[in-house]
Amino acid sequence: MMNGRTVKRYREGNITAAFGADLLLQGTTTIPNLLLRLYRHLDINDEEMILLIQLLRLQVEEKDLFPSASTLAACTAQDVTRVQQNLNRLIEKEVLAVTQYYDESKDQILSGFDFEPLLEKLSEIWASIRVKEIERTRSLLEKRPLETRAQDFALIIRAFEQEFGRPVSPMEVEQIRQWAEELDHTLVLEALRRAVLMGKHNFKYIDSIILEWKKNNLRTVEEINAYDAKFKKRRSGKHPPSKVDERKKALLKTLYLS
Structure with a gap:
């Protein structure tokens, strides 16, 4: 130990490896x-x-x-x-x-x-x-040309009516218009697609998806897919509950039910 630091003993004839080991021991400083x-x-x-x-x-x-x-x-x-x-x-x-x-x-x-x-x-x-x-x-x-934006909006409306199996109400049209003004039309369609896959044919669920994307500054489908992949990787890295944890949960359950 020197001045409170850990110092690896130098091994003669291997200066490159010694440098690498010391490089790791000295740590790093994170600069944003x-x-x-x-x-x-x-x-x-x-x-x-x-x-x-x-x-x-x-x-x-x-x-x-x-x-x-x-x-x-x-x-x-x-x-x-x-x-x-x-x-x-x-x-x-x-x-x-x-x-x-x-x-x-x-x-x-x-x-x-x-x-x-x-x-x-x-x-x-x-x-x-x-x-x-x-x-x-x-x-x-x-x-963007007004005609193009109108075409995008009409495409979204048709997609909603097709997936919901009914015409959308005037209030729902305004909600879709708000999403289309804040996001690219492809993201609105992606949120609809994901809601349908989950069997959630309601505007509240779609709005929660869009809010999550906005909160995480996700602007393209590619960014959303990358975000989802990272989230799944983090979840898969978590250890499953141990048998001891399961026994504790079972015991607590019996206590509450008794």
């Missing part, structure tokens, strides 16, 4: 892709971004909540003065803050850097970009 992609929108330059990455690493790896400028300088190509200047700028931009943390093991209050302002600003930038994407999508849909 959104941050890497959008940090320019936060008015963060490359030097400041490197500091943020090192601050994240030191918090996770070293449990150092408030590293000194000299510690950060040793991790970067910046000298102590430059590090301090960049830290001050990050705080002035309200990207980084200094706050108080409670150390339970030592029962004391410690100062430390806080990334909450960074995440708040990042979420605002993300939301702004998403709004623009939605507006762009709506604009493109509105530019």
Whole structure:
């Protein structure tokens, strides 16, 4: 052990393998892709971004909540003065803050850097970009020829009447119109198809399917199928209940029935 770290004994003549083993032992620092992609929108330059990455690493790896400028300088190509200047700028931009943390093991209050302002600003930038994407999508849909949109809507109405075996009511027509304005017509037809396969010939069930897709930002049939595949994989990975669990359930059932 060195400085609280686990160090593998070096085996002579196998430097590549030793490097690989040490690479695994040292762990990794997770940097959100959104941050890497959008940090320019936060008015963060490359030097400041490197500091943020090192601050994240030191918090996770070293449990150092408030590293000194000299510690950060040793991790970067910046000298102590430059590090301090960049830290001050990050705080002035309200990207980084200094706050108080409670150390339970030592029962004391410690100062430390806080990334909450960074995440708040990042979420605002993300939301702004998403709004623009939605507006762009709506604009493109509105530019489609009225005749084409009318044909799509008529296709959906016919599909519903065929599957339900009856004409749709005026209220149901308005519900379908709302779905068609929010989603591509192929997704409305896909939701109908899935409801029919489940024997659920009602609008409430179809609406629950569409709400689930909207909540998970699924915009195409391909994305929906990929989402379903991941969900099934997660479910199949869960262990079936043990015999002990089944016995407990049976015992509880007898208690409630007695």
